[in-house]
Amino acid sequence: MLGKLTWSAIPFDQPIPLVAGGVVIVALLAVLIWVVVKGHLPYLWREWITSVDHKRIGVMYVLLASVMFLRGGSDAILMRIQQAIAYQSQGYLPPEHYNQIFSAHGTIMIFFVAMPFVIGLMNLVVPLQLGVRDVAFPTLNSVGFWLTATGALLVNLSLVIGEFARTGWLAFPPLSGLVYSPGVGVDYYAWSLQISGVGTLVAGINLVTTVLKLRTRGMNYLRMPMFCWTTLASSLLMVAAFPILTATLAMLLLDRYLGFHFFTNEAGGNVMIFMNLIWAWGHPEVYILVLPAFGIFSEVVSTFSGKPLFGYRSMVLATMAICVISFMVWLHHFFTMGAGPDVNAIFGIASMIIAIPTGVKIYNWLFTMYGGRIRFTTPMLWSVGFMVTFIIGGLTGVLVAVPPADFILHNSMFLVAHFHNVIIGGVLFGAFAGFTYWFPKAFGFRLDERWGKAAFWCTFIGFYVTFIPLYAAGMLGMTRRMQHYDVAVWRPWMIVAVIGMAILTMAVVCQVVQLVVSIRNRESLRDRTGDPWDGRSLEWATSSPPPVFNFAISPDVRGEDAYWEMKAKARQQQFAHAQPEYQDIEMPRNSPTGFVCAFFASIMGFALIWHIWWMVILGLIGAWATFVVFAWRDHDEYVIPAADVARIDRANIEERRNLVSLAGSV
Amino acid sequence: MSELSDHSDTSFAPGDEGEHDVGARVLGYVIGLALALLLTATSFFVAGTTLVWQPSIPVALIVLAIAQMGVHLVFFLHITTGPDNTNNVLALAFGLFIVFLVVGGSVWIMSHLNQNMPPMDQIMRMQ
Amino acid sequence: MAIAATAGHGHGHGDPHHIGLVIEHPGPAPKRVVTGFGFWIFLLSDIVMFSCFFAAYAVLLGQTADGPKGAELFDQRNVAIETVCLLLSSFTCGMASIAADVRNRLWFYLAMAATGVLGLIFLALEFREFAALVARGAGPTRSAFLTAFFTLVGCHGLHVTAGILWLLTMMAQVFAKGFRADIMRRLLCFALFWHALDIIWVAVFSVVYLLGSTP
Incomplete structure (x- = not known):
């Protein structure tokens, strides 16, 4: 009846996951009870859960990423402490638990922190920057978000029911095959990624279509803000790379569930097909994450330097070049596995070539700052911190792109330090820069600068104190994923790293305090004009937070830096023009499709993991029925009357006029 | 462009x-x-x-x-190939490029890997 | 927004790079184009997924683990009939698109029904082939080669199954709601899906059955 699921699935004998899981469940229940008792449930359902508004969905993506960041960060703390004390001893984490922790850390940080964070920011900002009212497929957008949430839910469920994979974040066979991993850990891993992968694919399709087909009048390709270009490149990569992950995990699952022989040691199976295909997805994935971050830095640097982006066209070319070349370097993740000198040389060269467009970008940012009137706000600090950190990460990357060097450094702590260097220094700094930069747009008030700067400095310093020692340990021969070790020279570096971890933890505390303080002081931090940073692109041309329709009248774009132009013209013309003519606006109606669909997907995923076949069929039928019901709706849009549009817009114009005339009189 | x-x-x-x-x-x-x-x-x-x-x-x-x-x-x-189809054709070209890379790259890489480091059961058979 | 509206005069300035005539982007595309393009992108991603199974098949082609080879297993006549079924169904699917465009319900139902029946015949033939293979001990667990074969061909078969489910849903939708704009968009996507499956089948019969059975 319940497949493999029995009471023994709950780890009563392991206190750490049980207590952690218990705390999470109690916290969730407390929040749920609070919501129900306070009567917020109808509001949440109406305004958020069923919302198809790209801004709301973007915010929910970022919220999901933030929550999962706390989970992935806790795993990191556990690992650092283990390695600091497990010198000639077993430490405090038994091997099978330690292995689950590093697997969960990697999986969560990439799939459920970095991905939702960048997708959330793209969702929030891109339609605003393009001057349109929503993404191409609003309901599908909600489906994509909720499926991502389903994946995150399944990963967290593995904490209390059963176990997570002990195979590393990419679950290489034959270790992840049924022979060596008979438990449900790998199934949790694979099904949560399959389900959230569908969500990512949907988000990618949506964003590609939005950028290519839904730009406002006059928004020619070469007038799009840089963030839209990097979104286009990143979502093209999502669309092209995620199917590879889906296919590869499907093969692994067929091996595990039906006794197929893709990656087994028997009957002619070949594990290297898995390495090959998973990295054909895995390398583009790195650029899926970092390209949007590049876009964020471009926006931030240009805004706070008060200058147009230097070398806009070279930036576009570099972005698209990275988009293409990132698909031609995947073998550098397994140089050591015997492809031979010809293959290694070609992929090594391709890997070094990709540093060139990235270098172009760095110079463009530097030249944008050169001669500008720079304001060192929190987003700008993240950007400058990124440039320094990312160059170090990029250089160590070029180092390991040289096959002979990689033979020494492969799978060492040096590699661990390298990819944290680019992912923290690139993606995470970018995500935080975008978070502080666009927070006022999303919520209508700025974040507290003092706590934001404190968070930045703690992260910046904490990063170096944590990861430079890992470079050193790697050079001293320490391999990754060690539960304990007997080499004395590694120990001091592990202790320094744990100190760095403490500083990074303080940084997270600063972020939380920043949020709390800002919410408390929101009246004094209020952004009444919609343009708190003296911005250059169209998202600043509407109020903060924007009305549901984003723009009362679709903007007409006449050049790069569309909003900057408009402000300049408006000052010259002294507002001589009459009131605009408002029209009715049609917006897509809210729909519970995404939530209901994800509900059935959760049931199906859980049932598949535990081999509860009747429940799988139930989930499948439910998901299909949800779509049919959605397709049967007769009214998928509602109308906002022109009078309402006018009322909302005039209030905004008043605020804005004050701002521009003040600035004009200075 | x-x-x-x-x-x-x-x-x-x-x-x-x-x-x-x-x-x-x-x-x-x-x-x-x-x-x-x-x-x-x-x-x-x-x-x-x-x-x-x-x-x-x-x-x-x-x-x-x-x-x-x-x-x-x-x-x-x-x-x-008409001008009104530009985006459709470009998307197709990108997709075909990826297909070519995945299939061609895999076959090329795997043939070299099999040459230098044969799969487990082939090694067993050699012994 | 007044600023946005008032700034829209004085063409051509502001773009520092523009030389001569700049064609102004006309604004968001019509819904039909947006939907069709989005689905087109999805199809391309689906084709990339198939390419992985093709890659696995190409690599594992020789790994028969001393079991039967393709040449001993494949029945060319059966594959030829399957192919003709799919090609005809693509044609009838095209007829259904035309019938929908001219709002002719009778021809639409006929063409869609023919498409569905041809698809079902294809599935029945494929199922029979699979059952026969398993019965003679050449199932997917026999060797890596057969694993790759069953996965690739079976994945296409699953797509056809989903397509038939979609086809029936669309017939029911047209029956209940008529040729509404949103239903016409879905029909466009369905036709794209069905034709794309045919393209994948061309690759399947060429690579798997014909190349796979050359000695």
Whole structure:
């Protein structure tokens, strides 16, 4: 009846996951009870859960990423402490638990922190920057978000029911095959990624279509803000790379569930097909994450330097070049596995070539700052911190792109330090820069600068104190994923790293305090004009937070830096023009499709993991029925009357006029 | 970046035809079907025949398959090279590029890997 | 927004790079184009997924683990009939698109029904082939080669199954709601899907059955 699921699935004998899981469940229940008792449930359902508004969905993506960041960060703390004390001893984490922790850390940080964070920011900002009212497929957008949430839910469920994979974040066979991993850990891993992968694919399709087909009048390709270009490149990569992950995990699952022989040691199976295909997805994935971050830095640097982006066209070319070349370097993740000198040389060269467009970008940012009137706000600090950190990460990357060097450094702590260097220094700094930069747009008030700067400095310093020692340990021969070790020279570096971890933890505390303080002081931090940073692109041309329709009248774009132009013209013309003519606006109606669909997907995923076949069929039928019901709706849009549009817009114009005339009189 | 010029009001959805006359549209599908059947028949014939030089058969089959996919694209999916189809064709080109990289790259890499480090059961058999 | 509206005069300035005539982007594309393009992108991603199974098949082609080879297993006549079924169904699917465009319900139902029946015949033939293979001990667990074969061909078969489910849903939708704009968009996507499956089948019969059975 319940497949493999029995009471023994709950780890009563392991206190750490049980207590952690218990705390999470109690916290969730407390929040749920609070919501129900306070009567917020109808509001949440109406305004958020069923919302198809790209801004709301973007915010929910970022919220999901933030929550999962706390989970992935806790795993990191556990690992650092283990390695600091497990010198000639077993430490405090038994091997099978330690292995689950590093697997969960990697999986969560990439799939459920970095991905939702960048997708959330793209969702929030891109339609605003393009001057349109929503993404191409609003309901599908909600489906994509909720499926991502389903994946995150399944990963967290593995904490209390059963176990997570002990195979590393990419679950290489034959270790992840049924022979060596008979438990449900790998199934949790694979099904949560399959389900959230569908969500990512949907988000990618949506964003590609939005950028290519839904730009406002006059928004020619070469007038799009840089963030839209990097979104286009990143979502093209999502669309092209995620199917590879889906296919590869499907093969692994067929091996595990039906006794197929893709990656087994028997009957002619070949594990290297898995390495090959998973990295054909895995390398583009790195650029899926970092390209949007590049876009964020471009926006931030240009805004706070008060200058147009230097070398806009070279930036576009570099972005698209990275988009293409990132698909031609995947073998550098397994140089050591015997492809031979010809293959290694070609992929090594391709890997070094990709540093060139990235270098172009760095110079463009530097030249944008050169001669500008720079304001060192929190987003700008993240950007400058990124440039320094990312160059170090990029250089160590070029180092390991040289096959002979990689033979020494492969799978060492040096590699661990390298990819944290680019992912923290690139993606995470970018995500935080975008978070502080666009927070006022999303919520209508700025974040507290003092706590934001404190968070930045703690992260910046904490990063170096944590990861430079890992470079050193790697050079001293320490391999990754060690539960304990007997080499004395590694120990001091592990202790320094744990100190760095403490500083990074303080940084997270600063972020939380920043949020709390800002919410408390929101009246004094209020952004009444919609343009708190003296911005250059169209998202600043509407109020903060924007009305549901984003723009009362679709903007007409006449050049790069569309909003900057408009402000300049408006000052010259002294507002001589009459009131605009408002029209009715049609917006897509809210729909519970995404939530209901994800509900059935959760049931199906859980049932598949535990081999509860009747429940799988139930989930499948439910998901299909949800779509049919959605397709049967007769009214998928509602109308906002022109009078309402006018009322909302005039209030905004008043605020804005004050701002521009003040600035004009200075 | 000239190929990324703007799509105009007349840009097409993939699958939509410029032609509106029913007779002409049916004729298009008939031609497509005839060509597809002809190419399919040729493929099956080539695969089984002993009349041609044997090593050329795989190449011939691949060429015929690509030709038939082209016929399907033009006559059934209406993906043409017209200016109104730019985005559709560019997306297709990107997709084909990825397919080529994945299939070609995998076969190339795996043949070298198998050469230098054969799979487990082959090693066992060698011993 | 007044600023946005008032700033829309004085063309051509502001773009520092523009030389001569700049064609102004006309604004968001019509819904039909947006939907069709989005689905087109999805199809391309689906084709990339298939390419992985093709890659696995190409690599594992020789790994028969002393079991049967393709040449001993494949029945060319069966494959030829399957192919003709799919090609004809693509044609009838095209007829259904035309019938929908001219709002002719009778021809639409006929063409869609023919498409569905041809698809079902294809599935029945494929199922029979699979059952026969399993019965003679050449199932997917026999060797890596057969694993790759069953996965690739079976994945296409699953797509056809989903397509038939979609086809029936669309017939029911047209029956209940008529040729509404949103239903016409879905029909466009369905036709794209069905034709794309045919393209994948061309690759399947060429690579798997014909190349796979050359000695």
